[in-house]
Amino acid sequence: MKINKLLLFLLALVSLNSCVEYVDNGTEPDGPEKPEEQVFVAKLSEESEGEFVGDEFIFEATLNGVDVTSSTTFKVNGVAVKGNVYKAIKEGENAVLATMDDFTSTFRFTVKEKGEEEPEPTGNRIEYDDNSFEVKTTIWLLNVKSDEDVPYPYELTLQDGSKVLCTKWMMISTSATNVTNLQQVMDSDYYYLSVVYVPVNSDNTVAFPDETTTYFDEGGVKIDTEEYEMEDVEYTFNSVTSTDADYEGEALLENSNTANLFWNGAYMVSTVDLGSKPKNNALSNTNKIEFISKDKIKNLKITK
Secondary structure (H helix, E strand, C coil): CCHHHHHHHHHHHHHHHHHHHHHHHHCCCCCCCCCCCCCEEECCCCCCCEECCCCEEEEEEEEEEEEEEECCCCCCCCECCCCCECCCCCCEEEEEEEECCCEEEEEEEEEEECCCCCCCCCCCCEEEEEEEEEEEEEEEEEEEECCEECCEEEEEEEECCCEEEEEEEEEEEEEECCCCCCHHHHCCCCEEEEEEEEEECCCCCCCCHCCCCCEEEEEEEEECEEEEEEEEEEEEEEEECCCCEEEEEEEECCCCCCEEEEEEEEEEEEECCCCCCHHHHHHCCCCCCCCCHHHHHHHCCCCC
16 A cells, blocks of 8 residues: 555656656747847948048948838937938038837948149140149151252051151150250150141141141150150141141050140241151250241152
């Protein structure tokens, strides 16, 4: 009889322990489930491109990843912002407090002082490598035989195989002033020099570079002590009179960079004997340049 009572006691004890494990293992919930955690985040919008004083900075807010910007109030340094756009009035770090119902979020952003913008370059100049270099004198020189005062003739073969009779011109813009010979050009700080073929008129009289298509032969650009050989150059003539020229040049250089010329002002013309390779001979040419009128050059006639 005592044995039966002992067995019943042990069975009851095992049953009670099983119930405890059943509850502890979470098989049955112990009270109500916890609610989902609410995550409220405010920050600078990806659409915001503000950086400097005077720029607009755009804010945004999300609740569990859902956009709630329109329901959110933003304050910058304690001052309420209209909507979600803030126009910066001073440089420095700014603190933003965003609130929606019982949710809050904070973040910071920095405003930079806007430096003065570099003015666009103007005037007669060479532009190279994002820098501008002033030029003061422009000269167009027709290559002639000095003993005859007749232009050197050049028969140029074009890409389509046709041949065209041309003269050669040296077009120079330089930082030198009061130029009387080409050596002064070569010694100047800056120059933009090109030699171009210019087809003659139908009556074999001389045409000027602005009056027809020019074909590049050789040239160079000098910036301080560095000279860069030209690979090609194209000119755009806006207006040219007997005394003034408004035109631009764009040259491709040997280093694959470009150099641009901007000239709008008085220019001079003359003739000079530079032989068959004008640019090379110009390096040591000290003969005095006698500037003449365009009409005198126009009357020159080329002979083969």
